[in-house]
């Protein structure tokens with residue numbers, strides 16, 4: 495099939511490249527000329543394992559193209575996907591101005607019977623609004639607007655695309671749904687479950703899925719707090735509840751509060767949608783407040799540990815919002831570092847991938863090239879991201895180089911039993927025993 499992707503951000507680019515992998519002819523369009531020029535040279539604006547290799551393979555085969563010419567890109571395409579940004583707007587709802595602009599721009603250029611598909615995470619009801627925008631610009635209703643939400647995780651997006659738990663197709667018309675089913679045929683043939691429904695349901699599925707996952711994290715974080723008070727162990731509790739198939743064992747790891755470009759924004763948008771339609775979502779409203787409070791709480795706990803130390807220094811390991819990404823959006827580090835600095839703490843840091851992006855947002859941090867350099871002469875080491883490499887830190891080496899041996903492990907990567915041997919005061923989450 496011939497597909498056009500509008501927007502070469504994380505979702506658009508990854509999806510476009512993966513659709514080429516399924517055998518489709520894909521043109522990715524963006525108004526950012528610089529970005530398109532870079533992409534044509536094989537340079538991606540973000541780090542995502544597998545995407546660059548796949549992109550270069552399909553560019554060479556002539557199945558993947560990049561352009562700034564939106565009108566040309568969408569002409570004569572079976573499917574035009576809109577994957578432009580939907581930043582947080584007023585009242586917490588997604589700001590749809592980029593989506594509306596894209597709809598206006600493609601309206602005169604699409605061929606009759608084009609299926610326009612919303613990939614961006616949008617306010618419930620947007621597919622219908624986009625249909626009206628295109629119809630009013632075009633003066634005809636000879637096209638369809640559908641919703642096809644994505645469930646890609648940063649760091650494992652390619653695997654999530656090629657082996658998804660399900661494909662959700664939201665279409666208010668049978669022929670339009672069939673076109674999208676054809677697009678995903680290579681995956682559906684392998685038995686990937688399909689949810690075929692209307693556009694409104696598809697839009698809501700995206701928000702509800704992210705809100706539910708975020709609730710799981712918020713819940714386990716609260717249980718971890720309780721474990722700390724009663725000498726409990728969160729890993730045993732998580733295992734014990736997770737083996738109940740109705741609960742499931744994933745997304746039960748306590749942490750410094752969820753971050754990233756999706757959960758914080760989507761939970762707020764979901765709550766705002768509930769308020770707007772007079773069906774409030776109090777669980778999610780509470781979750782949003784608690785998640786922010788959790789990040790602050792970590793900073794306050796660090797400050798308590800440092801209260802007797804003059805001119806304290808903290809070494810942070812991990813500033814990405816999770817491992818295997820260079821993305822720092824809404825990461826715990828972005829919330830915690832300024833609180834520490836305002837309290838007079840000097841901050842050093844190391845992250846395997848995210849330092850360049852974080853340095854622009856956290857200018858007064860001293861960046862180092864490895865974890866040992868970042869923790870040299872510090873009073874407290876604070877692990878915020880679950881990078882695999884941090885599990886095997888050489889504790890003897892750290893013990894020699896830190897000024898005070900306090901380690902606060904917000905991802906439970908280290909073994910508590912090991913710590914006293916090296917003279918560490920060790921804090922982690924939900925391990926009160």
Ligand code: UGA
Nearest residue numbers: 644645646647648711745746747749752753754756815816
């Ligand atoms: C999330 C969803 O998992 C994807 O299904 C969805 O497609 C995506 O948002 C999106 O809406 O586009 P992502 O933001 O890449 O994906 O990251 P997650 O792996 O879900 O992690 C989100 C946050 O929760 C991270 O800060 C992570 O550290 C935290 N987390 C995750 C925990 O604290 N504990 C866990 O057990 C799992």
